[in-house]
Amino acid sequence: MSIRKKLIAGNWKMNKTSADAVALVQEIVAEAGKQNDVDIVVAPPFTSLESVGKALEGSVIKLSAQNVHPEPSGAYTGEISVGMLRSLFANYVIVGHSERRIYFSETDAFINQKVLASLKGQLKPILCIGETLAEREGNQTLKVVQTQLEAGLDGVSKDLATSVVIAYEPVWAIGTGKVATTEQAQEVHAFIRSLLVKLFGEAVAQKVRILYGGSMKPSNAPELLAQKDIDGGLIGGASLESRSFVELIKAAAAAK
Numbered sequence: 451m452s453i454r455k456k457l458i459a460g461n462w463k464m465n466k467t468s469a470d471a472v473a474l475v476q477e478i479v480a481e482a483g484k485q486n487d488v489d490i491v492v493a494p495p496f497t498s499l500e501s502v503g504k505a506l507e508g509s510v511i512k513l514s515a516q517n518v519h520p521e522p523s524g525a526y527t528g529e530i531s532v533g534m535l536r537s538l539f540a541n542y543v544i545v546g547h548s549e550r551r552i553y554f555s556e557t558d559a560f561i562n563q564k565v566l567a568s569l570k571g572q573l574k575p576i577l578c579i580g581e582t583l584a585e586r587e588g589n590q591t592l593k594v595v596q597t598q599l600e601a602g603l604d605g606v607s608k609d610l611a612t613s614v615v616i617a618y619e620p621v622w623a624i625g626t627g628k629v630a631t632t633e634q635a636q637e638v639h640a641f642i643r644s645l646l647v648k649l650f651g652e653a654v655a656q657k658v659r660i661l662y663g664g665s666m667k668p669s670n671a672p673e674l675l676a677q678k679d680i681d682g683g684l685i686g687g688a689s690l691e692s693r694s695f696v697e698l699i700k701a702a703a704a705a706k
């Protein structure tokens with residue numbers, strides 16, 4: 451049994467009105483809101499954080515935002531700060547998702563500022579890293595992952611490192627139905643763990659959770675979650691429906 455509790459996180463992206471989000475989370479709470487085998491996180495859009503947070507009250511499920519701005523306040527139209535998220539009782543925030551890197555030109559340096567600001571404000575960052583198809587085909591996977599990990603975690607202290615969650619998400623597997631093979635995923639997860647050992651030492655590295663993300667669904671989850679260094683999943687498509695999300699939670703519980 452791993453010392454790391456498995457974590458299943460649902461990234462709802464730009465989906466669901468507030469009413470739809472509450473309906474979905476109520477179903478998840480009814481099915482999994484009291485279990486203690488797996489940590490569960492849901493990341494609705496900003497507009498549903500408050501209503502989903504209320505629906506989560508009394509359950510074990512934690513709230514995450516999908517993005518954050520590093521500054522505490524100011525003239526940043528359209529942005530949301532760590533303090534604003536904490537005031538809505540968010541515990542986690544997704545940073546560096548490939549969609550933000552690609553569509554919003556987010557750099558490793560900017561993502562690092564978000565990681566540091568989140569940790570300072572007691573928000574746990576879920577730092578997403580991963581290679582594109584061209585990078586994988588060009589044998590650049592490990593180099594890309596190393597650069598994104600080291601830059602994203604620059605300046606993070608040993609003490610705070612265990613509050614970070616890493617999500618390895620090969621860009622070519624996100625929303626495409628193409629899932630990395632268990633060998634491909636485990637190889638990169640083990641590499642990430644070895645980098646964490648260099649950065650923070652063995653004891654800390656063994657406590658940091660590394661999630662897999664990219665077309666994870668109930669049919670492929672058991673094999674992925676059985677891998678030594680795969681500590682859970684960051685789920686897009688399959689988190690938008692309670693039945694598949696709950697099945698993923700059960701798969702993680704069975705793999706613990």
Ligand code: PEP
Nearest residue numbers: 624625663664665686687
């Ligand atoms: C994601 O966007 O984080 C993700 C993993 O999406 P999907 O599960 O739909 O591939």
